[in-house]
Amino acid sequence: MKSCIIIAGPTASGKTSLAINIARHFDTEIISADSRQCYKELNIGVARPSEKELAEVPHYFIASHSIHESFSAADYERYALDKVQELFQKHDTVVMVGGTGLYIKAFCEGLDEIPASDENIRQDIIRQYEEKGMGWLQQTIQEQDPVFFAHGEIHNPQRVMRALEVKLATGLSITSLRSGQKKKRDFHIIKAAIELPREVLYGRINQRVDQMMEAGLLKEAESLLPYKQLNALQTVGYKEIFSFLDNEISLPRAIELIQQNTRHYAKRQMTWFKKDEEFEWGTAEQLNEKLKIKN
The missing domain is CATH 1.10.20.140 (Histone, subunit A)
Structure with a gap:
């Protein structure tokens, strides 16, 4: 049976590197499950994989849509199921990586039918x-x-x-x-999530935010200021810089808030994924070894 290996976990935990290692081991490709990295206008603030990383293994759902497009979890379910079936024509195993729990849930289990928009x-x-x-x-x-x-x-x-x-x-x-009825998929799903000691994860988050500022997050946010009301920009990293650009807070305070809000976001991600008992947890190194053997 065809298999999809899902790599999840909190932001800044090392999901991208692990997914690339696993994908290279199985000579396969990667589908992103990140609800912000899909927007082509967003780069630094969403920690999009580097050009080098994207060149190592083909990625899908990275810079594939515009912030002006409306994109839901139901849209992702359709997109990812179509893409994984397309990739199964070439590969027995496909890797999915990301921290958007609702997107991963939609892909694995489907979503309830909610009335069409009025x-x-x-x-x-x-x-x-x-x-x-x-x-x-x-x-x-x-x-x-x-x-x-x-x-x-x-x-x-x-x-x-x-x-x-x-x-x-x-x-x-x-x-x-919401019925809670899970849809059956015609492929095997293996779920793994990275877990790090809290102080290590928080240190990585703080360091990443500093690196984002050095890489030009302020300039990127300035270019997006006219679109700050769009849903795609209601996200950590941009909202705080917008507050600075609107003269509501200082730049050091904005940076401090990005770090704090990212830590809170990581905590919410952990809470979400911990509710799913099918996930196997470990460090990136532990999961790298287990997944190569398990599949």
Whole structure:
């Protein structure tokens, strides 16, 4: 049976290097599962793999879309399933790597059928969000759908807007439409995730942010400032620099916040992946050896 090896884990844990090692071992290719590295306008702030790394092994879903395109987990499910079947024509094993848990879940298990978008309601929500900001969005979803507010991704504007849209269009909470039924895939899935001691991971995160600043994150963010309301830019690394560029905070404070918010994001990633008992955990070195033998 064909196999897909999934490499997950928190940001800055070394997923890219491990995935490249595994892909080279099996002489195969890589599908990214990162919801931000897919945007061609974003590079430094999303820690996109280097040109050298991309040249070592063919990657898909890297710089493949524009920040002006709307792209959901359901879109990713279709994209990744089509791509993996295409790659299975040439390879018995394909590697997937990334830290976007919902994308990996969609690929492995599928997503529940949620009602189609109501464009009028959706555009009205987007307009109000752009005018009034995240505080308004969170307060509105708390009033309209307290169940989602209590259990959903309330810091992700795209998720909150979608939940609000479903509630206003159907009267139902988006949480009540989730069946929990997993779809069967016709290929073998092997899940592995990198785990590092917290102090080591946090040190790597802080160092990466310093390297991003040295590589030109400020200049990159400046070029994206006109598009700061787009969903693709509601992400750590850009939001904080935008606050500096809007004279709301100092640059040192922005850098400090990027490091702090990235650490928080890494913690949320670990919480997400730990809920999935199918993941095998270890250091990159341990997983490198196990996966080469296991497949």
